[in-house]
Amino acid sequence: MKPGRIRRWLLARADKPRQNLSLLLAGFGLFAPGLGLVLLAERLLQDSWQRELLALLGLILVGTGSILAAFGYLCLSLLRLYRFLNDDRTHD
Numbered sequence: 437m438k439p440g441r442i443r444r445w446l447l448a449r450a451d452k453p454r455q456n457l458s459l460l461l462a463g464f465g466l467f468a469p470g471l472g473l474v475l476l477a478e479r480l481l482q483d484s485w486q487r488e489l490l491a492l493l494g495l496i497l498v499g500t501g502s503i504l505a506a507f508g509y510l511c512l513s514l515l516r517l518y519r520f521l522n523d524d525r526t527h528d
Contacts (some may be wrong), residue, residue: 447522450515456508463505470497 449456473494480489 445521446515447519449511450519453516454510455510456515458508460505460508460512461507463501463503465501465506466497467501469500470501471495473497 471494474491475494477487477491477494480491
């Protein structure tokens with residue numbers, strides 16, 4: 437990607453706060469049940485392959501949720517700051 441395209445994409449992404457908030461909330465929505473599955477597997481199930489598969493599924497959800505939430509948070513905070521600092525509109 438060329439620097440101009442990246443800059444335009446970042447500025448366009450900064451102008452979508454609802455989508456960024458949706459990403460943040462979707463990430464939390466995946467993270468919370470994933471953490472619940474890991475805790476459920478750790479506390480309630482005996483040592484078995486089902487326990488390990490449940491914990492693996494939980495870890496996948498936790499990882500995916502963390503990445504989505506982090507991306508949404510960065511878009512909400514840092515890209516808004518980037519938008520403010522790189523505003524090309526004239527100020528009267």
